[in-house]
Amino acid sequence: MDWSTFSKLxxxxxxxxDHMYTCELCLEATSDKIGICTSCQYDLPYSGLSCPxxxxxxxxxxxxxxxxxxxxxxxxxHCSLLYYHPVPHWLHRCKDKPDLRLAKRFAQLMFDAAPxxxxxxxxxxxxxxxxxxxxxxxFNLSEELxxxxxTQLNIPILRNxxxxxxxxxxxxxxxxxxxxxDTGLRSTNKDLSGQHILIIDDxxxxxxxxxxxxxxxxxxxxSTVGAWCLARTPKPI
Ligand SMILES: [Zn+2]
Ligand SMILES: [Zn+2]
Numbered sequence: 001m002d003w004s005t006f007s008k009l010x011x012x013x014x015x016x017x018d019h020m021y022t023c024e025l026c027l028e029a030t031s032d033k034i035g036i037c038t039s040c041q042y043d044l045p046y047s048g049l050s051c052p053x054x055x056x057x058x059x060x061x062x063x064x065x066x067x068x069x070x071x072x073x074x075x076x077x078h079c080s081l082l083y084y085h086p087v088p089h090w091l092h093r094c095k096d097k098p099d100l101r102l103a104k105r106f107a108q109l110m111f112d113a114a115p116x117x118x119x120x121x122x123x124x125x126x127x128x129x130x131x132x133x134x135x136x137x138x139f140n141l142s143e144e145l146x147x148x149x150x151t152q153l154n155i156p157i158l159r160n161x162x163x164x165x166x167x168x169x170x171x172x173x174x175x176x177x178x179x180x181x182d183t184g185l186r187s188t189n190k191d192l193s194g195q196h197i198l199i200i201d202d203x204x205x206x207x208x209x210x211x212x213x214x215x216x217x218x219x220x221x222x223s224t225v226g227a228w229c230l231a232r233t234p235k236p237i
Pocket of ligand 1: 024025027
């Protein structure tokens with residue numbers, strides 16, 4: 001069949017072609033290419049009222065008590081979703097086996113629940129991984145999300161402002177271990193004087209990695225550093 005015949009058929013049967021996808025969560029037909037239907041997207045665990053600096057869910061406006069006592073090194077943060085079903089399952093799936101389609105879905109969900117910028121950032125950046133890990137995994141989800149969002153928002157990506165010297169396994173670490181642990185992140189001594197930089201990452205748990213990254217960016221001269229993550233885990237006990 002040549003292309004023009006295929007196009008005519010496609011036009012005649014557009015209803016069929018528009019509903020070629022199956023929602024992964026409810027198995028209903030959907031035209032949404034990100035793999036879940038509009039109704040399931042609507043029901044996702046979006047973040048509600050939260051502390052504007054650390055994104056911890058809270059019941060009143062303004063910075064939480066922890067941020068007032070000991071503010072983190074990033075100036076603001078935004079998490080598009082909370083780390084509840086189906087987010088943990090999706091993230092484990094994507095980390096265990098790199099899946100670009102899932103990464104695109106995450107970026108789209110983040111874009112749909114984006115922060116409101118009073119002053120847009122000069123650059124987006126991401127939490128780097130080690131070369132070895134990138135080679136064995138073939139994928140850095142943080143970088144992939146950053147790339148997708150940079151394109152959608154038309155904001156340039158800042159590369160090589162941070163370096164990761166060694167990998168630290170975070171998944172099984174306790175909250176206390178995560179906070180104390182050296183993440184292996186290092187500065188690259190790039191001149192970032194006066195820049196507003198927004199770090200993109202997949203999950204904020206204790207915020208320890210983002211804190212170290214923000215401190216390193218500020219040590220290179222950045223004036224404002226924010227963090228934007230796909231999901232926020234509930235406060236560790
Ligand atoms: Zn659905
Ligand atoms: Zn806070």
